[in-house]
Amino acid sequence: MKKSRFTDSQIMSILKQADKGVPVPELCREHGMSTASFYKWRSKYGGMELSMVQRLKELEAENRRLKKMYAEERLASEILKEVLEKK
Numbered sequence: 739m740k741k742s743r744f745t746d747s748q749i750m751s752i753l754k755q756a757d758k759g760v761p762v763p764e765l766c767r768e769h770g771m772s773t774a775s776f777y778k779w780r781s782k783y784g785g786m787e788l789s790m791v792q793r794l795k796e797l798e799a800e801n802r803r804l805k806k807m808y809a810e811e812r813l814a815s816e817i818l819k820e821v822l823e824k825k
Contacts, residue, residue, distance in 0.1 A: 746791045
């Protein structure tokens with residue numbers, strides 16, 4: 739997954755500026771980003787505080803790690819089944 743050029747705190751400050759009434763095209767020009775990025779952030783992080791965003795990122799990373807562990811265990815289980823069936 740591609741890493742964002744913007745930190746969580748920068749994203750939150752941009753969203754707060756938009757909430758205060760700064761036009762979206764002006765914000766995008768000022769920060770050098772696309773309007774699609776802004777609306778994606780707003781749909782994902784709208785109404786959240788910085789601590790909530792950081793917790794969300796932690797949970798997503800943990801979920802990725804757990805899915806990887808499950809896939810590895812599942813693969814090991816399948817290999818063991820195949821070996822036992824051949825005997």
